[in-house]
Amino acid sequence: MKTAEEKLKDFDAYIESEEKIEPKDWMPDEYRKTMIRQLSQHAHSEVIGMQPEGNWVLRAPSLRAKKILLAKIQDEGGHGLYLYSAAETLGISRDEMIEQLHSVKAKYSSIFNYPALTWADIGAIGWLVDGAAIVNQISLQRTSYGPYSRAMVRICKEESFHQRQGYEIMTTMMNGTAEQKEMAQDAMNRWWWPSLMMFGPPDNESAHTKQSMQWKIKRESNDVLRQRFIDKTVDQAHFIGITVPDKNMKFNESTQHWEISPIDWEEFKQVISGNGPCNHKRLSHHIKVHKQGKWVREAALAFSKNQQKNKATLFTN
Amino acid sequence: MSTTDNQLPLWEVFIQSKSGTPHKHAGSIHASDKNMALENARDIYTRRGEGRNIWVVLSDQIAASKTEDEAEFFDPADDKVYRHPSFYKVPDGVKNM
Numbered sequence A: 001m002k003t004a005e006e007k008l009k010d011f012d013a014y015i016e017s018e019e020k021i022e023p024k025d026w027m028p029d030e031y032r033k034t035m036i037r038q039l040s041q042h043a044h045s046e047v048i049g050m051q052p053e054g055n056w057v058l059r060a061p062s063l064r065a066k067k068i069l070l071a072k073i074q075d076e077g078g079h080g081l082y083l084y085s086a087a088e089t090l091g092i093s094r095d096e097m098i099e100q101l102h103s104v105k106a107k108y109s110s111i112f113n114y115p116a117l118t119w120a121d122i123g124a125i126g127w128l129v130d131g132a133a134i135v136n137q138i139s140l141q142r143t144s145y146g147p148y149s150r151a152m153v154r155i156c157k158e159e160s161f162h163q164r165q166g167y168e169i170m171t172t173m174m175n176g177t178a179e180q181k182e183m184a185q186d187a188m189n190r191w192w193w194p195s196l197m198m199f200g201p202p203d204n205e206s207a208h209t210k211q212s213m214q215w216k217i218k219r220e221s222n223d224v225l226r227q228r229f230i231d232k233t234v235d236q237a238h239f240i241g242i243t244v245p246d247k248n249m250k251f252n253e254s255t256q257h258w259e260i261s262p263i264d265w266e267e268f269k270q271v272i273s274g275n276g277p278c279n280h281k282r283l284s285h286h287i288k289v290h291k292q293g294k295w296v297r298e299a300a301l302a303f304s305k306n307q308q309k310n311k312a313t314l315f316t317n
Numbered sequence B: 001m002s003t004t005d006n007q008l009p010l011w012e013v014f015i016q017s018k019s020g021t022p023h024k025h026a027g028s029i030h031a032s033d034k035n036m037a038l039e040n041a042r043d044i045y046t047r048r049g050e051g052r053n054i055w056v057v058l059s060d061q062i063a064a065s066k067t068e069d070e071a072e073f074f075d076p077a078d079d080k081v082y083r084h085p086s087f088y089k090v091p092d093g094v095k096n097m
């Protein structure tokens, strides 16, 4: 029998050699806890993220746009389910996760506490929010927990359509009337900074980064990922003539990176601690729909039990 | 599972992508019975034509070997190099073997 210390040493070495941790493998409690926290937070974000976009399904400007938006939202539901399943392999039940979401013990990405006010917001969400998520998720394909890594590979395959459909909306509007251009710019102005906050606090203030990097749960730091997103997105913005709402932003020739103004982390803290524009709405909607679905789950289970009983009597007779 | 609510039993999903290829584990879903499990698996894992056939099995019906026992469990195959064709010497000049 190995001591706890020896097990931990083996575990660290295993991670160091880029092997993946699988559900039944021994792992330190702290690794399991961190993984459950990150997975459930990621899953909740996918599911809550369906709400701002769902708001526009019935008002989409064309049947084509409506079908695309529906498909995108359905994907996000799927992403949530892959991630819940991955979290469940660590011994937490889906009930518990939903309970933690409802009691505000578990968080979801602060970005979904902003409203989608116009059709241009659907463009901005796809382009910026999914764009930021993609940068993060590509990096997470190499995370050390096997089920999480596999879910990320699957999700990344589906995400690039999300970003493209958003950018297409923005491009169309930027080629449209003066009002449409203004709408696109307005959406950009409101979503730019919150998108940058999606990567989390700066590295020197991030509580979880160091251990998460050591265990290869996170592969790259918040600031590195954020910068990658900025560099990609600023060029895309310029390409369609949209302005990045940051007057002091400049290109650093020697580093070849765009340098932005300081991020307003006070806003981030406010939104994440429940004071964003839509926190209450998002959560109460989820709670309501979850309660409404209770009888369906009960009925389905009762039906399946009945069927099994009928089958049993069939065989004994 | 808590007593106040339930999320239905857990199933593992295996998908065959093309005729002639093996079914591969895709992930898991929740469902109350086989039909719901198949439909949920279709909606979750094959939205872009990733499959032509699906198997679902209740997760608690699967037995698995333990990764920490990997070495002992698989050691019967360790000392049997003669199971590989490269173990054998074939005279120079012999073809098609």
Ligand SMILES: [Fe+2]
Pocket: A046, A075, A076, A079, A133, A155, A159
């Ligand atoms: Fe997603």
Ligand SMILES: [Fe+2]
Pocket: A076, A130, A133, A159, A162
């Ligand atoms: Fe997405």
